[in-house]
Amino acid sequence: MNRFDYVRANSVADAIAALAGSPNSKFLAGGTNLVDLMKYDVARPSRIVDINRLPLKEINETVAGGLRIGALATNSDVAWNPQVAKRYPLLSSAILAGASAQLRNAATTGGNLLQRTRCYYFYDSSTHCNKRLPGSGCGAIGGVNRIHAILGSSDACIAVHPSDMCVALAALDAEVEVEGPKGKRLIPFALFHRLPDQTPEQDNTLELGELITAVVLPAGDFGPHHTYIKIRDRLSYAFALISVAAALKTEDGIISEVRLAMGGVAHKPWRDRALEEVLRGKPPTEANFAGFARDFLRKAQGRGQNDFKIELGRRTIVRALMQAARGTPQNQSDKVVR
Numbered sequence: 001m002n003r004f005d006y007v008r009a010n011s012v013a014d015a016i017a018a019l020a021g022s023p024n025s026k027f028l029a030g031g032t033n034l035v036d037l038m039k040y041d042v043a044r045p046s047r048i049v050d051i052n053r054l055p056l057k058e059i060n061e062t063v064a065g066g067l068r069i070g071a072l073a074t075n076s077d078v079a080w081n082p083q084v085a086k087r088y089p090l091l092s093s094a095i096l097a098g099a100s101a102q103l104r105n106a107a108t109t110g111g112n113l114l115q116r117t118r119c120y121y122f123y124d125s126s127t128h129c130n131k132r133l134p135g136s137g138c139g140a141i142g143g144v145n146r147i148h149a150i151l152g153s154s155d156a157c158i159a160v161h162p163s164d165m166c167v168a169l170a171a172l173d174a175e176v177e178v179e180g181p182k183g184k185r186l187i188p189f190a191l192f193h194r195l196p197d198q199t200p201e202q203d204n205t206l207e208l209g210e211l212i213t214a215v216v217l218p219a220g221d222f223g224p225h226h227t228y229i230k231i232r233d234r235l236s237y238a239f240a241l242i243s244v245a246a247a248l249k250t251e252d253g254i255i256s257e258v259r260l261a262m263g264g265v266a267h268k269p270w271r272d273r274a275l276e277e278v279l280r281g282k283p284p285t286e287a288n289f290a291g292f293a294r295d296f297l298r299k300a301q302g303r304g305q306n307d308f309k310i311e312l313g314r315r316t317i318v319r320a321l322m323q324a325a326r327g328t329p330q331n332q333s334d335k336v337v338r
Contacts, residue, residue, distance in 0.1 A: 002038070005022070010053055015027065015211055019049050019209050030111050051072070056071045059084070064218070066216060067217040071214055072108050075104035076095075079091075079092045090222065097164050097330075110211075113176065113192065117160060119140060138156060140303075147239070149266050153267065154200070167262065168261070171246070174218075175216045176192045177213050180209045222324075223327070226247040242312050242316050247260075248325060256280065258279050284325035286322060292317065292321070297313050
């Protein structure tokens with residue numbers, strides 16, 4: 001681990017100023033990802049700006065009837081918050097599917113959005129990785145790529161985003177509230193994370209010095225007609241091979257609204273809004289869901305070892321939509337997909 005300066009911020013303005021003064025700085029909240037990256041010599045910040053004293057832990061209803069989740073609210077606090085559990089159970093379920101109870105007690109909402117990939121090559125500084133060292137190549141292409149992307153990748157990077165929470169936030173049309181040297185702004189969740197293209201080292205669209213202050217959820221209620229399914233190599237403490245966040249509404253046996261986002265398949269949570277519109281107006285049948293799943297993954301491309309993800313993804317989409325239609329969301333306690 002490299003030497004670094006340590007600054008403890010007492011206000012949002014202090015935090016932004018401290019980061020702006022040193023381009024190679026990092027904000028520290030729960031530290032569940034950053035500290036690991038520093039231990040592996042992947043991240044080498046010259047300054048750490050501790051933001052844990054900032055008043056960013058509250059979870060409050062917005063004027064528009066949605067919910068504002070402070071960036072320092074822990075994953076556990078969000079998952080078990082009464083308003084989240086009642087009005088946004090899809091988000092609660094996705095959080096509970098991730099990590100361990102100990103990690104959820106430390107990990108924060110803002111930090112979850114900024115998680116870096118768990119690609120083996122990214123974490124091993126002796127290997128080629130364009131995300132870690134731009135221009136060095138991608139060891140996963142032609143290498144060990146079982147966990148890697150089947151959508152939205154490039155010849156520079158085939159890594160996937162690891163978050164469970166973010167898949168649900170994508171399905172819920174959340175917004176990311178940020179503040180920086182240029183002031184405050186709201187970023188639609190679909191625009192927050194980037195695809196790799198030729199600059200895979202850039203995970204998101206934050207500008208230099210910007211701090212995530214909250215995640216904002218719009219008003220809405222899918223009731224029990226949602227689910228979060230996470231398929232992984234083992235039932236506990238593993239990242240998703242494939243995950244699906246699904247929610248829908250029906251009127252008189254016809255789909256009136258559908259949301260679906262996938263994790264474990266791309267550099268960001270993956271949605272196809274145009275395809276969701278195609279499913280609207282149809283009955284919630286397994287045949288219709290199978291057609292949706294086939295079209296959703298129509299551009300999927302395997303890299304050999306991860307070819308299985310394409311068929312696994314189709315089946316998981318159908319299972320998720322069937323669970324949502326029945327109003328029988330996935331139980332995150334026993335984790336058995338039914």
